[in-house]
Amino acid sequence: MPELVVPTVRLHAAWLEARGDWGPGIHEDGFGLRPDDEVDSPAGFAAWVARLTEAAGRATSLSADRALCEYRWIVDGDRVLGGIALRHGLNEIVQQRGHIGYGIRPAARRQGLATWALGRMLDEARRLGLGGVLIICAVDNLASARTIERCGGVLEDIRETDLGTARRYWIMLA
Template identity: 55%
Template sequence: MPDLVTPSTDLHAAWLDCHHEWGPGRHEDGFGVRETDDVVSEAGFAAYVTRLVDQADPAQAEAMGRMPCSYRWIVEDGQVLGGIALRHELSAKTEPLGHVGYGVRPSARGRGVATWALGAILAEARTLGLDRVVAVCDVDNAASARVIEHHGGRLEGIRDTEHGTVRRHVIGL
């Protein structure tokens, strides 16, 4: 059974294994990786993890010029299976992305990992006091749409964004 864990430098090798399986790109949603992040070196990875952890704190997120966001890694038996992020609120910039972004490495797909992780992060959303969560996925990602719909996501519409055409769902909490 997987766990949702706060990003940690202890998982550097396992995280890199996941990252290498995927290859870099937007499909790594949930990890908060920026093109400028050095995730290979220990020092660079430590800085990346610190940024992710700090962003969950509203005061620190504001100091970074970012919206608060909780990042969690999906870990099972010491292996990083994917990541999921929960934006605590939406701004004009994050609204097209929704509250939740997630991704599961190819070798872990088809086992219900994303469905489980979304359910777990929705519990965190409730503790933050959110009454609804917006979740988007690429218009052609039927598997992700099923994950969202499993948790009560109602299709609000299909939109063109700077990231491509997405399905926008709202999950009532």
């Protein structure tokens, strides 16, 4: 049975296995991984996990427009199946990337995990008092578009973002 867990160093090997499933250089949505994060060593991985868990508690000092963000990993036992993030507020980062971003490792796709995890994060957004969430996916990512639509997403438009051409959906939570 899958569950959402706060990022933890305990799952270092499992996370590396999941990253290997994606392949080198592929962006893993929902994990908050930056190009300068070094995650192969235990120390680097621990520093990255600390940054992720601190992001939920306070704004980062890197940029005034950074959103508070909660990261969760989608796990089943000791297997990391994906990641999902919920950004608070409505600033420039949220306008470009959405309130929620997620990714499922290739070997775990087509099992309903994205829909399940998105539903759980929508519940968290409701608890935070958000009236609606913006979710953005690449224009050619039809699987993600279907996931968002299954969870109530209504297409606002298709436009250029800092990550390329994207579909922009709103899910109202009230």
